[in-house]
Amino acid sequence: MIDEKALFQQLRNPSTREAAFTKLVHEYQEPLYWQIRRMVLSHDDADDVLQNTFIKAWNAIDGFRQESRLQTWLFRIAINESLNYLSGKKQVLSLDQPEGSIADMLASDSYFDGDEVQQQFQTAIGTLPDKQRLVFNLKYFDEMKYEDMSELLGTSIGALKASYHHAVRKITSFFEDND
């Protein structure tokens, strides 16, 4: 387990900053990657967004005031980067048929290991609005508590519960319509 206080002090000091940041990247790269990957789906995109996340974090170290944990701060940057990436991608691509495009993308992705059922599940999740999808992923896959999610996303627990419930109902009705 990383000592965040010590690491923070090292990050503040220009002479130890690079080594401390290397430690930070090593510690959080994997959980951040999976969080991003569930949002953007493709490995190449997740790799790009992850690297941008760390670059943003590096540039913003001086502004970090320890009001939250380093981990929470990094996750927030990663979430913002993922949402920005998705909104930029939507402006470029025509997403008239998002369900079809997600299924096609997953089918041709050599780093998607799921069977057809998993492909359908990701397609159903992909029909959710981005922020609702984020809440669904955090609760369903990461089993994150609403309290932690509230701190991470700066949203009330009530709103998060409503968002998750809505997402579960939408996914269920997706399969009712398609089964």
Next chain:
Amino acid sequence: MNMTNDSRQTVEQLEDKLFARFGNERAFTVPDGYFDNLTGKVMSRVMQQESLNRGKKRKSRRTAWRWSIAALLAGCVAVGGLILEKQSTLQTAEAEDTQYIEDALDYTMIDNMSIASYLTEAE
């Protein structure tokens, strides 16, 4: 498993059905050794960015320095112009004052004979 449309089902029940049908295991993979090389790759990009940032800071300092010198020169020119303008105004005012004083002195030096002669001529 068939998911029936039952509005009385709670979200927990619906969630259980999703778990039973799809689980919550990761269906994504990464290239072999991806995470082993990731820190190095990320740090290399971060350092590249840092070097760009330093370049930008240096350029920005140089630009600021150039602008400071230009502003200083413009200030000197403006102040010099103002001084010259002021001096010219002062000189004009001084000249006018001198003329006035000389006229006044002339008048004070007029004797009674000149006044009588002036009045006689006027008649």
